[in-house]
Amino acid sequence: MNLHEYQGKALLKSFGVTVPAGVVAYSPDEAYEAAKKLTKLTGTTKWAIKAQIHAGGRGKGGGVKIAKNIDEVMDYAEQIIGMQLITPQTGAKGKHVNKILIEQNVYYPGESETQEYYMSILLNRQSGRNMIMYSPRGGMNIEQVAEETPEEIFTEEIDPKVGIQPFQARKVAFNLGLSGIAFKQMVKFVMSLYKAYVGVDASLFEINPVIKAADDKVFAADAKVVIDNNSLFRHPDILELRDFSEENKTEVEASRYDLSYVKLDGNVGCMVNGAGLAMATMDIIKLSGGDPANFLDVGGAADSKRVEKAFRIILKDPNVKAILVNIFGGIVRCDSVAQGVVDAYHRIGKIKIPIIVRLQGTNAEEGKEIIDKSGLKVHSAIRLHEAAEKVKEVLG
Numbered sequence: 001m002n003l004h005e006y007q008g009k010a011l012l013k014s015f016g017v018t019v020p021a022g023v024v025a026y027s028p029d030e031a032y033e034a035a036k037k038l039t040k041l042t043g044t045t046k047w048a049i050k051a052q053i054h055a056g057g058r059g060k061g062g063g064v065k066i067a068k069n070i071d072e073v074m075d076y077a078e079q080i081i082g083m084q085l086i087t088p089q090t091g092a093k094g095k096h097v098n099k100i101l102i103e104q105n106v107y108y109p110g111e112s113e114t115q116e117y118y119m120s121i122l123l124n125r126q127s128g129r130n131m132i133m134y135s136p137r138g139g140m141n142i143e144q145v146a147e148e149t150p151e152e153i154f155t156e157e158i159d160p161k162v163g164i165q166p167f168q169a170r171k172v173a174f175n176l177g178l179s180g181i182a183f184k185q186m187v188k189f190v191m192s193l194y195k196a197y198v199g200v201d202a203s204l205f206e207i208n209p210v211i212k213a214a215d216d217k218v219f220a221a222d223a224k225v226v227i228d229n230n231s232l233f234r235h236p237d238i239l240e241l242r243d244f245s246e247e248n249k250t251e252v253e254a255s256r257y258d259l260s261y262v263k264l265d266g267n268v269g270c271m272v273n274g275a276g277l278a279m280a281t282m283d284i285i286k287l288s289g290g291d292p293a294n295f296l297d298v299g300g301a302a303d304s305k306r307v308e309k310a311f312r313i314i315l316k317d318p319n320v321k322a323i324l325v326n327i328f329g330g331i332v333r334c335d336s337v338a339q340g341v342v343d344a345y346h347r348i349g350k351i352k353i354p355i356i357v358r359l360q361g362t363n364a365e366e367g368k369e370i371i372d373k374s375g376l377k378v379h380s381a382i383r384l385h386e387a388a389e390k391v392k393e394v395l396g
Contacts, residue, residue, distance in 0.1 A: 001232065001242055003226070003227065004243065006052060015195050017220055020221065021103070023103075035067070045068075049066070055085075055095060056088070058085065062079075063080060098245065114213055116221075118134060118135040119207045120134070121197045132157075132172060164194040169194075173186035181216040182218065259313065261296045262296075263294055266285070267319050268324055269315075271296050273332065281324060284387070289392050290322070298310050307341055311344050311345075311351070321353055325356065327361075334363045338359060354394035355377070367380075
């Protein structure tokens, strides 16, 4: 689950991570009051105005501005609130900005002494350990740094049995070229950041940039926080932070029925049980000349109601020209799934696009027989290559 920057920073702060003081505003008037409040609180005479959407690259799209006086705060707030912000991560349609974060300026006097660093925490799937990735070249895309100067990217893996150790945090600060007060500040920052990562069951922290200000204070100037969905039952307070307006409406609907659905841009809808099989199904669709329109995993309980709901969700996409149902009967029997497909077909009504159903595993032959005898315009297959040929055939 993605969090807004201001939500992520609030979590970080609760674990002792230093973040700039900030206030969320939903209108220019609220932005004005927020700026005055921050001046009283911190003495800042400049303010960062940041669009709050679930996407990076906001500055490149005009979603981040630095206001040098209170009038500019109002002007920038009027420009950003309500805009359709397009960034490299939003796609061509962009995202509507409903709120902004007004934040104290951390590039205060002595700005030439301010340093920017990159830092993230994520799981290294090869080693099965959490990893801190960091670089002295902050404020830019880490992919670009990796391509141009890979020697400036460092990693530190954490042994899960003992957690992060102080010597590892000191190593991070040393590799970033810090000394004195800034060194101690960075050590504290790294220890607190890792504590927060583990404490909220995150799958990703990305702080770009981490700022060393002119007075050697270290701040998380930005914060991308992604929480592991599988852990949300332990964090009902974090679950309440979910912003449905930032998510695809169809994906939100699917989640209410425990369907794993991700919208894609293709023309062949997929209904599969199991994530690995879903990935293989999308590959076979590409090989057959089509493009997958979605990732949809119905899980192990593919009864008729769940199959019906999956069909309805796929059919919401007007780009879908065919549907491929690919089920491996292990926990669930293929004949039960086949009956579910037939029942769903009848309840939904006339479905105008071709449906290919490939069943393999327990009672696959019986499932195929149910499909063939249903009288519906459903193409059945047992082997994956047969399903691929039928996809190719119906797409013309």
